[in-house]
Amino acid sequence: MTNIHSDKILILDFGAQYTQLIARRVRELGVYCEIWAWDHDPAEIAAFAPKGIIFSGGPESTTLVDAPKAPQQAFDADVPILGICYGMQTLAAQLGGATEAAEAREFGHASVDIVAPSQLFDGLSDHADAHRLDVWMSHGDHVSKAPPGFVVTGTTERIPVAVMENAEKRWYGVQFHPEVTHTKQGSALLKRFITDICGCATLWTAANIIDDQIARVREQVGEDHVLLGLSGGVDSSVVAALLHKAIGDRLTCVFVDTGLLRWQEGDQVMATMAEHMGVKVIRVNAADRYFTALEGEADPEAKRKIIGRLFVEIFDEESEKLIAHGGKVKWLAQGTIYPDVIESAGSKTGKAHVIKSHHNVGGLPEHMKLKLVEPLRELFKDEVRRIGVALGLPREMVYRHPFPGPGLGVRILGEVKREYAELLARADAIFIEELRKADLYDKTSQAFAVFLPVKSVGVVGDARAYEWVVALRAVETIDFMTAHWAHLPYEFLGKVSNRIINEIRGISRVVYDISGKPPATIEWE
Ligand code: XMP
Numbered sequence: 001m002t003n004i005h006s007d008k009i010l011i012l013d014f015g016a017q018y019t020q021l022i023a024r025r026v027r028e029l030g031v032y033c034e035i036w037a038w039d040h041d042p043a044e045i046a047a048f049a050p051k052g053i054i055f056s057g058g059p060e061s062t063t064l065v066d067a068p069k070a071p072q073q074a075f076d077a078d079v080p081i082l083g084i085c086y087g088m089q090t091l092a093a094q095l096g097g098a099t100e101a102a103e104a105r106e107f108g109h110a111s112v113d114i115v116a117p118s119q120l121f122d123g124l125s126d127h128a129d130a131h132r133l134d135v136w137m138s139h140g141d142h143v144s145k146a147p148p149g150f151v152v153t154g155t156t157e158r159i160p161v162a163v164m165e166n167a168e169k170r171w172y173g174v175q176f177h178p179e180v181t182h183t184k185q186g187s188a189l190l191k192r193f194i195t196d197i198c199g200c201a202t203l204w205t206a207a208n209i210i211d212d213q214i215a216r217v218r219e220q221v222g223e224d225h226v227l228l229g230l231s232g233g234v235d236s237s238v239v240a241a242l243l244h245k246a247i248g249d250r251l252t253c254v255f256v257d258t259g260l261l262r263w264q265e266g267d268q269v270m271a272t273m274a275e276h277m278g279v280k281v282i283r284v285n286a287a288d289r290y291f292t293a294l295e296g297e298a299d300p301e302a303k304r305k306i307i308g309r310l311f312v313e314i315f316d317e318e319s320e321k322l323i324a325h326g327g328k329v330k331w332l333a334q335g336t337i338y339p340d341v342i343e344s345a346g347s348k349t350g351k352a353h354v355i356k357s358h359h360n361v362g363g364l365p366e367h368m369k370l371k372l373v374e375p376l377r378e379l380f381k382d383e384v385r386r387i388g389v390a391l392g393l394p395r396e397m398v399y400r401h402p403f404p405g406p407g408l409g410v411r412i413l414g415e416v417k418r419e420y421a422e423l424l425a426r427a428d429a430i431f432i433e434e435l436r437k438a439d440l441y442d443k444t445s446q447a448f449a450v451f452l453p454v455k456s457v458g459v460v461g462d463a464r465a466y467e468w469v470v471a472l473r474a475v476e477t478i479d480f481m482t483a484h485w486a487h488l489p490y491e492f493l494g495k496v497s498n499r500i501i502n503e504i505r506g507i508s509r510v511v512y513d514i515s516g517k518p519p520a521t522i523e524w525e
Contacts (some may be wrong), residue, residue, distance in 0.1 A: 015058040016084075029202065035342050053383040063141060069090060084173075087173070092145070102158075102211040110135055113155055114131040114133065118165060119167055141269075145161070151165055184289055226332070237388065252317070263428060289309060289314070325493070335374075337384055338521070423507060444488075448474075450472075450473055451468065
C-alpha cells in the first residue's frame with residue numbers, strides 16, 4: 001500500500017495565528033505535514049525526514065535578544081526551507097542579514113514587484129503588464145538586508161525585501177502570507193514550493209487517508225473489540241464510519257440520548273448510523289435521568305458539570321455491561337483531531353506560547369483499563385469532513401454547525417425543564433430548516449435558538465396569551481474565538497418568527513441577538 005506519509009513537510013511554528021492555515025493549505029495540495037513548536041526537540045528533525053521545512057510567522061521580533069530562533073538542525077537537514085513573515089525575518093537574522101522595526105505595522109493588501117528571476121514566482125503573476133503579485137501583509141518588522149547568498153527577488157513600495165531567495169541552498173523567504181486567500185497566488189506559491197522545489201508527491205487524498213487509517217486500525221486492534229461514544233457530532237460519526245469499515249461488528253457504539261439534543265436528533269443518529277450504515281449502536285434513552293439530575297439547578301457551570309458527570313456515569317455503566325458480558329472490548333475509540341493534539345503538545349522548553357490542554361487528549365478513567373484508538377489524530381476538521389463524505393455519511397450531517405457538549409442544557413437559561421427543552425428544540429428546528437431553505441445555513445458558522453425563561457404578553461387569536469420568549473442567534477466566525485452576528489435579511493427573520501409563533505404553542509415572542517463576540521459569547525450561558 002502507498003505510504004502516504006513518505007513525502008512530508010515540517011512546519012515550525014513561531015506562534016502565528018495563521019500556522020494551522022499553512023498546514024491546511026499544504027494538506028489541501030495533497031501533502032502530509034506536521035506542526036511542531038519552534039523549540040520542539042530538534043534532534044527529532046532528522047528522524048522525521050521532511051522533504052521541506054516551513055518557518056511560520058509569529059508575534060515576536062528578531063530584534064530582541066531572546067527572540068525565537070530556528071534550530072541549526074533545520075538548516076543541516078539539507079532540504080528546501082520557506083520562511084513566511086517572522087519565519088523570513090529569522091532566516092535573515094540567523095544567516096547574516098538584517099531586520100528592522102518599521103514605524104507602523106503594515107496590515108492588508110500590497111503589491112509585490114518581482115524584480116529578478118525567481119524560482120518561487122516565475123510564471124506566476126496577477127498582472128498582464130508587469131511581474132507583480134497581489135498579496136496580504138501583516139507585520140511590524142521587516143528584512144532590511146538579505147543575508148549573503150540570497151538575492152532579493154521581490155520588493156514593495158514600503159519594504160525593500162519582500163521576497164528573498166537562495167537558489168543554491170533552496171532557502172526562501174516571503175514577507176507576505178501565502179496561506180491566506182487574499183494572496184491570490186498563495187496556493188500556487190505553496191504548490192511551487194512543496195511539489196516543484198521539495199519534490200513531494202501528492203498522496204494525501206481522502207481515499208488514501210481512509211485506506212491508510214483502516215490498515216492502521218486493523219493492525220493496532222487486531223481481533224479485539226472497540227467501544228465508541230457516539231454523540232451525533234461530526235468527529236464521533238466519522239470515527240464510527242471509519243472503524244465500522246475497518247473492523248465491522250467488532251465496533252460497538254454507545255449513544256446517550258440526553259433529551260438535550262436537537263429536534264429528533266436521536267432518531268436521526270440511529271437512522272444514519274445503525275439502520276443505514278449497519279453500525280452496532282446501543283441507544284440509551286437517558287432523558288429522565290438528565291431532567292431529574294438538573295432539577296432546581298440554574299447555574300450554568302453547575303449544569304455543565306451535572307451533564308458531563310452523568311454522561312461519564314452512563315457511558316461507564318454501558319461499557320461495564322459490555323465488558324462483563326463479552327469480555328472482548330479492549331479499546332476505546334475517540335474522535336481526537338489534530339488541532340487538539342497540537343494544543344496539548346505545547347512545547348518542550350515551555351518557551352513557546354502556553355496553550356490550554358484539551359479534554360479529549362490525556363487518557364482514560366483508570367478503572368476502565370481500555371487502550372485508546374484515535375483514528376482522526378492526524379486530521380484537521382476539514383479533512384475529517386472530507387473523509388466523512390467519502391465514507392458515505394450524509395453531507396448534511398458532516399457539515400453541520402458545531403453543537404456544544406451540554407447541548408440544549410446551556411441554551412435554556414437557568415433551570416432546565418423537559419417542557420422548555422421540547423419547545424426550544426422545535427423552535428431551533430424551524431430556524432435551521434428555514435436557513436437551509438434560504439441557502440443561508442452554510443453562510444453562517446453557527447445558528448441556533450435560545451430559550452428565555454421569561455413570559456411576555458401576546459395575543460393569540462382573540463385571546464391574550466402570556467407565554468415564553470425565544471432568542472435567535474446566528475454568527476459568522478472563522479475560529480469561534482471572535483464572531484460577528486450574522487446580518488440575516490429582515491424578511492427571513494420575519495418568516496422564522498412567524499413560523500415559530502404560529503406553530504409552537506407556548507412561544508409568543510421571538511427576538512434576534514445582535515451582539516458580537518467579544519464581549520458576548522456565542523452561547524448565552
Ligand atoms: P462561546 O459561547 O464560548 O462558544 O463563545 C464558542 C464555541 O464553543 C461552543 N461551546 C461549547 N462546546 N461544551 C462544548 O462542547 C461547552 O460547554 C461549550 N460552550 C460553548 C459553542 O457552541 C461555540 O461553538
